[in-house]
Amino acid sequence: MNAPLPIRPTPLYLQDDSHPQARVCAACEVRRSALFGALDAASLDRIHTHIATPQLGPDERIFGRGDPGGAVYTVRSGIVRFERVTEGGDRRIVRLAGRGDLIGQEALLQRPYADEAVACTEVQLCRIPRTLVDQLGRGENALLLELMRRWQQALEQAEAWVADLATGSALRRVLKLLALLDRHADEQGLIWLPRREDMGAMLDMTVETASRMVSRLRRDGAIVPLPPRHARLDRDRLAAVLASQDAA
């Protein structure tokens, strides 16, 4: 059971004669960090009609690997995972995206999606058709800069994933994952705690090992699992465990 996300009311100063979706876009709480934050009100007004804001539940698919890329998405809330199947035949999660992240950028290059994108938590998206960005790209330079910034950000996240989550002992990798998830904590300070099977797909370990590590941290008081799929972290104790781990 996942509690529905709160819906913010439209600010009063925007309840004018604009198109409804334009008001939603302008009021978007992630707009300052979102892709279209780079656009002025006039540009926004030209495109708002084509932007959908789909909402998905856990384990619902956003797009699949190989699907024709018809749109890019901005993550407004929630966590999205990118999966692919290794040649060995097992599922591997290669990256996570959270609030403000841009996903499915391949679409802008008229390419099929490279990975399967699946919602981890309840997820709110902005769906931006590819053609929309195409025509904007002709004139607006701010958008392109913002786009490149996101691209680079995704790249750095992918490299950080290799450096952090694919390195060291099982305990260390779990600690790093928790640190990453902590950056996506909700307003009550709760994190999304993946199923052990998903943790295995992220960290290349078995469900048993993932369970053992989480249990160990739970016994140390560093994490308090709050089913379903959530937990509270004690950052200090986690840091202490990580430090004692590095010392060894």
Next chain:
Amino acid sequence: MNAPLPIRPTPLYLQDDSHPQARVCAACEVRRSALFGALDAASLDRIHTHIATPQLGPDERIFGRGDPGGAVYTVRSGIVRFERVTEGGDRRIVRLAGRGDLIGQEALLQRPYADEAVACTEVQLCRIPRTLVDQLGRGENALLLELMRRWQQALEQAEAWVADLATGSALRRVLKLLALLDRHADEQGLIWLPRREDMGAMLDMTVETASRMVSRLRRDGAIVPLPPRHARLDRDRLAAVLASQDAA
């Protein structure tokens, strides 16, 4: 000992009154796959004077993590590795770049470089000052598209690194690395074979384990090391070993 790379003569039809560097750019053997392949001759003529073509030997540094990003580079030949130091304190190679790849894209966003870039083999580069792309970006759309394409390519390589090189047994990871290096083989079919220490930094294993795996493949006749730092692969036998590995 690394043999000097062959220098191609300038095609006859280009020996006109152009600037010398313009001729070099136009004759560049990787141009069709290079960033500026998207530009026409006129644009090329405007910028050629500012493009340097540095040449580096093995283990020479191209840029360091945190350096102010003054330029992007196209790899004309050779292999470049991206390193960073994990919080654990040990060196980790997070990606490789080869012919035609664009490196240091952070510079276009006026950011410092995210990783240390080091030449693995003899490397030839095109150095493209950031300001040059800035002014081109205003008018030329083809360049921007090409730029985004490369960005996406780098991202996909990073994700494939996680899926391939950070997954499975030590033998499997070594096999995957060899397959990757094979795609950068030179004209004689030789690959760059990293030092065991570097293999360890790529695959998160010890030098001893890396050595054991290479030795095992050598005994199986799947790889013939040709010091210094090179080897010849038997693709069929490598595939056979990989298959028998997956079966287990």
Next chain:
DNA sequence: CGAGCCGTTGAGGGGATTCAAGCTCAGTGG
């Protein structure tokens, strides 16, 4: 209430690390 999924824990075995020693080879200097 039984079925099924998920998480947990234990026992045993295997693969990677750790620690250690010996090897090749290039460079150096007696």
Next chain:
DNA sequence: CCACTGAGCTTGAATCCCCTCAACGGCTCG
């Protein structure tokens, strides 16, 4: 010319971490 040296590679033995296989408990749902 050749011992000496140090870096890189290889191999062995012991240890340990993680995987595999197995069993069990809590929970949700039909």
